[in-house]
Structures are given as structure tokens and as C-alpha cells.
């Protein structure tokens with residue numbers, strides 16, 4: 001039996017698991033060590049794998065936050081960690097003496113969905129994460145698309161409105177992520193409350209409230225707060241545009257959705273997308289569902305990557 005290590009390198013946490021091709025035997029999750037330079041991160045991953053006590057490891061798969069430079073096996077210029085250049089493949093393969101394979105986290109997730117989740121047997125599949133940031137991965141005609149540097153499917157940076165007052169973390173104006181990522185939803189809420197005025201179907205006194213985190217907004221919406229529900233509906237309308245763009249570009253049979261915002265608020269997120277997507281589609285509407293792999297989609301993808309020939 002071949003043994004593999006799977007790594008999900010996120011913006012705040014790193015997950016490591018070991019297993020064979022059927023699934024995992026052991027898992028660890030830790031906060032990313034940012035105290036010891038870029039090398040400290042790979043040292044941490046190597047230590048976590050060794051902690052899981054694998055004697056005969058065959059390969060390691062890594063699904064990582066981007067952007068990547070796939071040719072040299074590194075993460076470069078990521079806005080989410082305090083290092084410009086994080087080598088992954090070389091230090092990990094030196095430390096553990098096995099081949100290391102690297103993919104963007106959402107590309108890994110769609111591979112995981114294809115191998116272990118709802119996408120088994122499908123040839124056209126898209127995965128979208130709605131979390132602190134927005135991202136996607138795509139398998140088209142049975143092929144995993146990666147792009148020249150490994151950064152295909154940056155769907156969060158599709159433009160919704162180039163004249164928008166919302167500026168994306170990447171510096172561009174009006175990107176999807178500037179409206180609907182966990183980090184930016186409070187900005188969108190503020191814009192809506194400021195601009196909509198008389199159009200907000202809530203009594204003026206309650207409009208004074210603001211939602212300073214996306215958690216607070218969804219928590220209020222889950223309790224039936226009418227203003228929060230109105231904002232969540234507007235978020236869903238923008239998400240529907242982003243999802244429609246992905247459908248028009250990739251023509252998938254299925255879109256699976258992950259990321260903490262979607263996983264915790266299934267109906268609040270998916271219902272408005274399903275309701276509004278048709279207005280923006282030219283392609284036939286695919287099935288849209290929450291990933292059955294939950295918050296381990298990237299980890300399953302890293303396992304599928306590790307065992308890939």
C-alpha cells in the first residue's frame with residue numbers, strides 16, 4: 001500500500017494528513033508559524049508530517065494559497081502571509097526525501113471533489129470557495145486546468161462593476177471579491193446602507209445598525225433580522241453574477257461550493273444564487289451544491305494530487 005501526505009496551506013492555518021489512496025489515517029491542524037521566516041513554514045509542515053509517523057511515505061501533495069510560481073514550486077507575493085517568497089517543493093522534498101507536488105488550493109479542491117466528493121465520474125466540474133477570499137478551480141473535459149503559473153481560475157477577481165466604489169484587496173476596482181469575500185462583505189454592507197436609503201425595505205431607525213463582520217451579518221440573518229436578510233439577498237445577487245461567469249466560461253455539469261461562509265450558511269448563500277443566476281447565463285444551468293467534503297476539500301485534493309501519476 002502506498003502512503004501519501006496531504007497538506008492544505010491556508011492563510012492562517014496549515015492542515016496535514018497522511019493516508020493511502022482510500023482516505024486519511026491521521027490529521028493535524030496548526031496555526032501557521034510566521035515567526036521563523038519563510039523557511040519556518042516548510043519546517044513546520046515537515047515536522048507535522050513526521051509527527052504523524054509515516055515510515056514509508058511515497059509522495060506529498062500540497063494545496064496552497066496563491067499566487068504560485070508552479071515552475072519553481074513556490075508561493076510568491078501572497079497578500080495573506082508576511083513573506084514575498086515561500087519555497088515549497090524543494091525544501092519539503094529535501095526534508096522528507098520524497099516527491100512533492102504543488103497546486104493552488106482551489107485547483108486542489110476541485111481535484112479532491114473529482115476523486116473523493118460529488119464530482120466522481122464527471123468530466124466538467126467547478127469548485128468555488130466563499131471564505132475570507134473567493135477562489136475557484138475547474139476540471140474541463142476531464143482535464144485539470146492550471147494555467148501558465150498555476151493561477152488559473154482567479155474567479156474572485158472577475159469584475160462586477162469597474163466603476164464601483166469598492167476596491168479589491170488586489171487593488172482593482174469592483175472585483176467580485178470586493179463585494180462578497182468574508183473580509184469585504186462589511187464594506188459592501190456599508191455601501192448598500194449608505195446608497196440605498198429609501199430603497200432599504202426596513203424602518204429607518206433600524207437602518208442605523210451596521211454589520212462590521214460578515215459573521216455578525218450572517219448571524220443576524222440566521223436569526224431572521226430583516227435588514228441582515230436584505231443585505232444577504234444583495235450579496236447573493238452579486239454571487240449569482242460570479243457563478244454565472246464561471247458557468248459561461250467553463251460550462252460545468254456541477255459546481256460544488258466550499259469555504260467557511262458557504263459551509264455555515266448553506267441556504268442563505270445558495271438560495272439567492274439559484275434564484276438569480278439564470279438572468280446572467282447563456283450556458284445551460286448546472287447543478288450547484290455544497291461540497292460534501294466540507295472544510296477538507298483542499299486536503300482531499302492534496303491527497304489526490306500526491307497519488308497522481
Ligand SMILES: [Zn+2]
Pocket residue numbers: 156157168169170171172175177
Ligand atoms: Zn481583485
